[in-house]
Amino acid sequence: MVKDNDDEESRHFESVCASYRQYSNFATSQWTNHEYRLQELSESHRNLLPAGLRIDTPEYSKRYKDYKEAVIRNQFFLDCILRHAGQPHSQQQQQQLDGGYITDDSQKVDATTNTVTDDQMSKISSVLKSLVRDWSADGKIERDTAYEPIKTLIKKYLPLNSARTTIPKILVPGSGVGRLAFDLTSLGYSVQGNDFSLYMLLASDFILNNGGSICSHERPLSICPWLLESRNVHKTTDPLRTIQIPDVDPMIILASSSVDEMIMPDFSMAAGDFVSIYSNSSEAGQWDCVASCFFLDACPNIVETLQVIYNMLKPEGLLVNLGPLLYHWSGPPTRPDDNSMQEYRQRYDQLDDRYFTSIDLCYDDIKEILTNIGFQILEEYSGIECHYTADKLSMMNTNYQCVSFVAQKHSKK
Ligand SMILES: C[S@@+](CC[C@H](N)C(=O)[O-])C[C@H]1O[C@@H](n2cnc3c(N)ncnc32)[C@H](O)[C@@H]1O
Known part of the structure; x- marks a missing residue:
């Protein structure tokens, strides 16, 4: 029983550290998403955009460069936190993904943990x-x-x-x-x-x-x-x-x-x-x-x-x-066709139980x-x-x- 708790705690700790490491990937994917949307616009609409939003212009490249620098700045800070905690940081994970190797076992990270x-x-x-x-x-x-x-x-x-x-x-x-x-x-x-x-x-x-x-x-x-x-x-x-x-x-x-x-x-x-x-x-x-x-x-x-x-x-x-x-755990609203508390909870069965206990x-x-x-x-x-x-x-x-x-x-x- 104690072991289960320990395993659960260490899995949670690892998932928190993985989120710290994944910041840069996540932030970069936000940019990519933004870029897809720009590309989806019709040509006539694209022509109306400011140069900074037209892909292939120097202004757009400058915006991307500035964004990337800010991503690196934040990831560096998060990596400092991980390093202070004695945990592998994002660069070490990148080394693994790139086929580099880390000799110290304690420094190994789960290279497959690539999504947050x-x-x-x-x-x-x-x-x-x-x-x-x-x-x-x-x-x-x-x-x-x-x-x-x-x-x-x-x-x-x-x-x-x-x-x-x-x-x-x-x-x-x-x-x-x-x-x-x-x-x-x-x-x-x-x-x-x-x-x-x-x-x-x-x-x-x-x-x-x-x-x-x-x-x-x-x-x-x-x-x-x-x-x-x-x-x-x-x-x-x-x-x-x-x-x-x-x-x-x-x-x-x-x-x-x-x-x-x-x-x-x-x-x-x-x-x-x-x-x-x-x-x-x-x-x-x-x-x-x-x-x-x-x-x-x-x-x-x-x-x-x-x-x-x-x-x-x-x-x-x-x-x-x-x-x-503000009540952080304030629950979702019930519906008139919820005939019991059980039905209501079933509708939200993916939600943390704490959302069902808060009284505002x-x-x-x-x-x-x-x-x-x-x-x-x-x-x-x-x-x-x-x-x-x-x-x-x-x-x-x-x-x-x-x-x-x-x-x-x-x-x-
Ligand atoms: C809204 S934040 C306020 C943080 C800080 N007191 C401030 O004023 O900036 C609430 C904090 O309480 C922590 N927290 C919420 N429930 C908790 C609990 N049951 N036990 C310990 N910490 C809890 C959260 O992780 C979060 O850091």
Whole structure:
């Protein structure tokens, strides 16, 4: 049984690494698709296109060259992440496909793994955009609107004593690529980040632990996070623009924020599903604070998530939250001819089971559930305008009006 789980986990890990390696092939196939469509146009329509869209013109070649360079830039960054994780990168796979050989068995990759799903590629794109949100100067506005209110509330309700004799323990669930968890650590708290996405975890590990050897604030790497966006674009150059990663050197900041220079601040990442890890009895009553940002609605069962948070907190521990209620696992609509839940599920039998468990609760209902669990809301805000991995040059962006609250653990009535 344990072996099955291990096999499944290693298959999943390999498929995530394969998606990282396949970015360039996927992005190139997007260009090819675009080119097919141009070729399908009638000659009279083709003649109306700008030179940059007419194949065989120097302008078209220039566009292709610029696109290809951006693909290479992104693949290089993804390869750095793979290399840091000790995994074969895209060039090694290419060597195999070209009939080259790799002598070290551990470096061998499955050369037949040559296709990735759209879903996998959209996760790679999300990683690139999350890196902008968390680790670039361009992401500062998003961080200021989403992370600053959380940091301010934590400093207010959980102030550090100057001697740091007791350091509050904070968990950041759904920590993504890690900036909020890192920022709280650099303030002096003892912090654990948690995420179940290997896509995110590989990237956060790279940024937090490459120690400046591969990229640093002084020697950043460039990525083109919006390269695959073809809709709502103003100019051909918009998706090609580069963003520098990272904006700070995590190791240097952590070292300088330490009270005792011999002791690095306590910072860790826990990989896995939030409920599976923190519902463990060893976690009960261990935490001073849970700081959740754009996380609660990413869980399939928010009631269960809030209850796990309640149990893991110390008496009077705090849940500090900010986010929307988008409900990541919100299920597809039922149809009038669905005579039972079973029929409804059968229609969507290819969907992850979690889409059938989410209940899209409104904020008022969540507040009542918090009280029923044993929390008391100490402070709350609504209408906090936030973006999430937005492309500010795009014609389309989602503008969230988030809620934020501090809920304190009290004894159950
Ligand atoms: C919308 S993102 C928010 C990321 C980050 N907090 C931010 O504000 O940028 C939600 C994150 O929660 C993670 N996540 C969702 N469900 C999770 C679960 N059950 N356990 C751990 N992580 C989870 C996802 O992988 C993703 O990184």
